[in-house]
Amino acid sequence: MPQEAGHWLGRRLQDLVRRTGQWGLRDSELGVLAVSAVLGIAIGAAVIGVQWVVRLVHTVFFDIGIDRHLSEGRGIDWWRLLLVPVLGGILSGIVSDLLRRSREREVVDAIEANALFGGKMSLVDSASLTFLTVISSGFGASVGMEAGFTQLGSGLASRAGQELRMRRGDLRTLVGCGAAAAIAAAFDAPLAGAFYAFELVIGSYTTAVLAPIAIAALSATLVVREVFQAESIFTLDRTVQVAGLDYVLFAVLGLAAAGIAVATMTGVTWVERIFRRLKVKAWARPVVGGLIVGLIAVVFPQVLGSGHGAIQLTLDRAIPAGVLLGLVAAKGLASAISVGSGFRGGLFSSSLLLGSVYGGVAVVLLQIAISALGYPETKLDPSAYMLVGTASVAAAVVGAPVTMIFLVLELTGSLPAALGVMVGVIIASVTVRLTFGYSFATWRFHVRGVAIRGGHDVGWVRDLTAASLMRRDTHVVPLGMTIADFRAKFPLGGHKRAFVVDAEGHYRGIVLAADAHNPDLGDKLDERTIDGLRFAEDNFLLPQQNIRAALGRFSSAESETLAVLSDPTERRLLGFVTEAYVLRRYNQELERTQAEEHGERTLFGPS
Amino acid sequence: MRDRAFSPHYAPDVLAQARRRRLKRVLVAVLLGSIVAAYTYGALDQRVIAEDKNDLLPQWAEALVLGVSVSVASLPVGWSVLGRIVIPIPTLFLYLSVFTGKDPPLPFTAGFVLALIYTAALTALSAYLGERPDRRLFGTRPQAPP
Numbered sequence: 001m002p003q004e005a006g007h008w009l010g011r012r013l014q015d016l017v018r019r020t021g022q023w024g025l026r027d028s029e030l031g032v033l034a035v036s037a038v039l040g041i042a043i044g045a046a047v048i049g050v051q052w053v054v055r056l057v058h059t060v061f062f063d064i065g066i067d068r069h070l071s072e073g074r075g076i077d078w079w080r081l082l083l084v085p086v087l088g089g090i091l092s093g094i095v096s097d098l099l100r101r102s103r104e105r106e107v108v109d110a111i112e113a114n115a116l117f118g119g120k121m122s123l124v125d126s127a128s129l130t131f132l133t134v135i136s137s138g139f140g141a142s143v144g145m146e147a148g149f150t151q152l153g154s155g156l157a158s159r160a161g162q163e164l165r166m167r168r169g170d171l172r173t174l175v176g177c178g179a180a181a182a183i184a185a186a187f188d189a190p191l192a193g194a195f196y197a198f199e200l201v202i203g204s205y206t207t208a209v210l211a212p213i214a215i216a217a218l219s220a221t222l223v224v225r226e227v228f229q230a231e232s233i234f235t236l237d238r239t240v241q242v243a244g245l246d247y248v249l250f251a252v253l254g255l256a257a258a259g260i261a262v263a264t265m266t267g268v269t270w271v272e273r274i275f276r277r278l279k280v281k282a283w284a285r286p287v288v289g290g291l292i293v294g295l296i297a298v299v300f301p302q303v304l305g306s307g308h309g310a311i312q313l314t315l316d317r318a319i320p321a322g323v324l325l326g327l328v329a330a331k332g333l334a335s336a337i338s339v340g341s342g343f344r345g346g347l348f349s350s351s352l353l354l355g356s357v358y359g360g361v362a363v364v365l366l367q368i369a370i371s372a373l374g375y376p377e378t379k380l381d382p383s384a385y386m387l388v389g390t391a392s393v394a395a396a397v398v399g400a401p402v403t404m405i406f407l408v409l410e411l412t413g414s415l416p417a418a419l420g421v422m423v424g425v426i427i428a429s430v431t432v433r434l435t436f437g438y439s440f441a442t443w444r445f446h447v448r449g450v451a452i453r454g455g456h457d458v459g460w461v462r463d464l465t466a467a468s469l470m471r472r473d474t475h476v477v478p479l480g481m482t483i484a485d486f487r488a489k490f491p492l493g494g495h496k497r498a499f500v501v502d503a504e505g506h507y508r509g510i511v512l513a514a515d516a517h518n519p520d521l522g523d524k525l526d527e528r529t530i531d532g533l534r535f536a537e538d539n540f541l542l543p544q545q546n547i548r549a550a551l552g553r554f555s556s557a558e559s560e561t562l563a564v565l566s567d568p569t570e571r572r573l574l575g576f577v578t579e580a581y582v583l584r585r586y587n588q589e590l591e592r593t594q595a596e597e598h599g600e601r602t603l604f605g606p607s
Numbered sequence: 608m609r610d611r612a613f614s615p616h617y618a619p620d621v622l623a624q625a626r627r628r629r630l631k632r633v634l635v636a637v638l639l640g641s642i643v644a645a646y647t648y649g650a651l652d653q654r655v656i657a658e659d660k661n662d663l664l665p666q667w668a669e670a671l672v673l674g675v676s677v678s679v680a681s682l683p684v685g686w687s688v689l690g691r692i693v694i695p696i697p698t699l700f701l702y703l704s705v706f707t708g709k710d711p712p713l714p715f716t717a718g719f720v721l722a723l724i725y726t727a728a729l730t731a732l733s734a735y736l737g738e739r740p741d742r743r744l745f746g747t748r749p750q751a752p753p
Contacts, residue, residue, distance in 0.1 A: 078711075078713050078717065079717075082721075263638070274735075292728075295721065295724060295725070295728075298706070298713070298721060299646075299649075299650045299653065299702075299705060299706075299709075300649065300650075320652055322648055322649055322651075322652030322666070323649045323652045323653055324649070325645050325648050325649050325652075326645055326646050326647070326648055326649010326650050326652065326653075327649055328645060328649075329642045329643075329645040329646040329649065330646055330649065332642070333642065333646070
C-alpha cells in the first residue's frame, strides 16, 4: 500500500513537473527566478526539518532538552559522552559500507558538480550523504551539518533543474541557489548564504546570477524566520569596541588563524593516512574515531556536534580562558579525527567554534603582552577578538572570506566588528592561499586527485573529447604504396592528407599530399614508396582525451593533424582532428562560458 | 658505532630529501607536544574539587612537562625512548585528577580506566611517530640479502 502511494505521488510530481516545463521556464529568466524562489522555500523547510531530526537524536541519546545545544556540554552523563559517538561510529560505518556496496562512485558535491558536471547531481546520493551527516552530527561526531545542508539543497535544486530541462548555465545557477538557500537557512543569514554560493559554488560574482541566488537565499531565510521562528547560531548583546591598535592585532590574529586552519585541514589527511597505514577496515574507522572523540568529550564535551552552543558560551565568556586553550586543541583534534575517520560532515561550524575559542585565548595572551609592555590601561574587547578569530579561521578553512564577513555582520549587526573581521579574514585567507593553496573543499579534491580549485565551470574541457571533435572522413592508404600511385590518388588541390595503415589495419602515420607532390622528390616515383614521407606515427590521440590534452599533443608533436586511434595497442584509425579546428572550438567554448557567466544569453543562447 | 663498510652512499638530492623529511617529523613532534600541552592545561583547568587541585607543580608547568615529554618521545631519534619513559606516570596522575576533580566528577574506577587509556594512547602515538615501524629510518643499515 505505501509503495502504491509512493508510485501515485511520483506520477503526480512528474506530471506537475511536465506541466511546469510546458510554461517555457527553460527560455525565461523570470522562470528561473520563480524556480529559485520555490526552491528557497523548500530548502529552508528541509534545513529546519534536518536540524529538528538532529536535535531529536541529541535529546534521545544524550538526554538533553530539545531546546538545548549538544555542545553546551552541560549535564550529560560521562558514559553517554563516551559511548554515544561510538554508537554513531558503528551506525555510520554500517550505512557507509552498505552505500559503498550499492554505489561505488564518490558522491558529487555542489562545487564538483558545477566545476565538472555542468551542475548535474544525484538526488539519491545527496540524500544519502545528508542522512550520513545526520548520523554523524546526531551521535556527537565533531562535524558541522552545513555540508549536509548544502548537499541536500544543491541536490534538490539540481534535480529540479534537470526535470525542467534547464540549460547548463541555468542548472549551475540553480545548484548555487540550493547551496545559498541552505546556508542562509542554517545561519539565518541571507547575505552570507548568497556569497557562499558566489565564492564556492558558482566560482564568481556576476549580476546575471545575483537575482536567482539572492531570491533563493532570501526566501529560505524568510521561511526560517517567519514560519519556524528559528534562532541564530549566536547572538551578541554587547556593543563591540574596536580602536586603532586593534586592527594591527587583528592582522596578527589572522596570520595565526591561517596556521590553525592549515593544521586542521592537513590533520584530517594525517588521520586518514594513519588509519590506512594501520590497515583499519573502512567500516571500522568511524567506530575508532567515535571512541577517540568520546574520550576527548569526557574532558571537553563542547567538542561534540557542530559546536553552535559552545560558540555562544564562548562569546558569553562562560568558559574560563584556560579551558578555552585546551578547547582549541581538543576541537581541532576532534574535528580532524571525526572527518578523517570517515564520519560525514564538514568543517564549517567546527571552524567557527575553533576560531571563537582561539580568539578567546588570543585576546587573553595579547592583553598580558600589552600590559607587560607597559600599557596596562589599554583594554582589548574580547568579543571583537573572538569574532575576528571565528571568521578568520572559518574563512581560511571554508575558503569563503566575504561569506564570513557578511556572516558576522548579519549575526551581530555591528559594522565595527565587521570591519575588524575584514582585516583578520583577508590576512588569513591570503596567507593560506599563498602558503597552502587550498580551502578544505579543494584540499579534499586535491587529495582525491580531482584537479579543481573552485566552482568555475571547467567541465566543458572534459566534455570536449577527441571523440566529439574528430572528423571521420579519413582517407586511408596502405603502407608501401608508391609515391606515383599516391600522386594519382591524391592530386594537388584535392584531399590534403592520407592516413597510412599496414596490412593488419594498424595506423602507421600520416602523409601530406603536398609532401608527396614535392618537386624535390626526384624521379623513379613508381618505385619509391610513401613510407619515408610519413610522420606522427607515434603521436596520436585517444577518443577519451580532452581538448586540453589534444592541444598539448599538437604542440609536442609539432603536427597540425593528429589521428584518433581506438587504443595504443590495436591502433585502429577512428578519425582525425586538426589543430585549427580544435583551437576554434576552444575559443568558442571560452566565449560561451564567459557569455553565460555575464548573462549574455543572446550570444549562443536564445534571444 | 656504525660500520662504515656497510654505510650506504646516497646522492645529494636524496640526502636533501631525507633532511626535509626529518625536519618535517621534528615539526610534527613539536606540534603534537604543543597540542598535548594546551589540551592538558585546559583539562587541568576544569578541576573544581579542591583536593584534586593539590598539585606538585603549577598547572602550566605540569602541562608543559607533559607536552615536552610527548615532543621528545615523538622525535625520530634513538633517545626519544627517554620521553616515553617519562610520559606514563604524570599522564596517569594528571588525568586521574582531571576525571575525578571535574564537575560532575567521574567514579574513581571509570576515571582510573580512562586515565590509563589516555596514558596508553599518548605513549603509543608518540612511539609510533618516533619509530614509524612501517618506514626504514634514513641512515639505518639496509637489510642484508638472504
